[in-house]
Amino acid sequence: MPYTVDFVNVSTTGLESSPVAEALAGLRANEARYFKNKYDHDFTVVPAAEASDDLARVEKVLADERDIVIASPALEVSRFRVADIDWTYVFYQSGLSINVLYTLGDAGKRAVGFKLSQGMDVPAELADRFKFARQRSKLAGEIRGSFFVIKGEY
Structure with missing residues (x-):
């Protein structure tokens, strides 16, 4: 069942089994706010079991x-297209x-991006492969992030 993430009233819906559920919910809400503000897109997630192709x-x-x-x-998984960009998000139990x-x-x-x-x-x-930069967020507290460039075709 799809869930539209609310970045005003942050909820742990779908993330309850995470040991850092509150922080992960804040991270998810932070992403939802970004897409709403930049692209006027409502960020919607589904349980990972319902998005096996996207997860794969x-x-x-x-x-x-x-x-x-x-x-x-x-x-949870989210996949959508905005501004000619295909985005796929996966939220993991660990908080990643x-x-x-x-x-x-x-x-x-x-x-x-991680x-x-x-x-x-x-x-x-x-751990030994990426350096993580720190960022402050009102919704998520401190977020650490890193990324790598995709070289192949998918």
Whole structure:
């Protein structure tokens, strides 16, 4: 069942099993606010079990590009297109959020972004491979983020 993320009244709906559910909900709301303000897009998520193809696509990009397999179970997925960019978000039980942005034109940006919820450790599969920058958010507290550029075609 789809859930439209409310960034005014932040809710842990769908994220309750996360040990950092409040922080992850704030991170998800932070993303929802960004897309509403920049693109006037309502950020909607579905349980990961209902978006197996989208989750498999993210897993394929991670495996093919950097040989990364995320150990934490996926809780929610969102996939949408705005401004000729295909976006896929996955929110994990550990508090990790991964987004794949893939510009549909030939000369566009294609990247994978990682965001860590406040209170979570850097996952072992990412720890020695990426440096994380810190960012403050009213909704999410402190967010740590990193990214890499996608080189292949997906």
